[in-house]
Structures are given as C-alpha cells and as structure tokens.
Amino acid sequence: MFLKSIAAAMALSGAVALAATPSWAGQTFDAVKAKGFVQCAVNTGLAGFSFADSQGKWTGLDVD
Numbered sequence: 001m002f003l004k005s006i007a008a009a010m011a012l013s014g015a016v017a018l019a020a021t022p023s024w025a026g027q028t029f030d031a032v033k034a035k036g037f038v039q040c041a042v043n044t045g046l047a048g049f050s051f052a053d054s055q056g057k058w059t060g061l062d063v064d
Contacts, residue, residue, distance in 0.1 A: 032038055043050055043062065050062040 044052070046060075046062075048060055050058060050060045052058050
C-alpha cells in the first residue's frame, strides 16, 4: 500500500511538472520571435569541438 501511495505521488508530481513546462517556454519563444533570430555561443579555439578555419567556416562537434 505504501509503495502505491509513493508511486501515485510521483506520477502526480510528474504530471504537474509537465503541465507547467509550456508556460515557461512561452516567454522564451516570444523573446526569440521578437528578436527574429536564435543567438548561440560556442567555445572558440578548441580544436575538435569548435574551430574556425582560414576561410572563417566553423567546424567541430559544438558547431554541428
């Protein structure tokens, strides 16, 4: 009986958390939409992860 109560409480907590998530995303999406672009950053000069070649083209895991 105790385990069923714990499982029910966890399921309810998870449902509440999932229901609240879209309201947080709305503000972020509105800000991106108003700006007109998505702003990203990478750690520069770390070969293999993010590196600009001589032509200015970015390559690496972080860039993909």
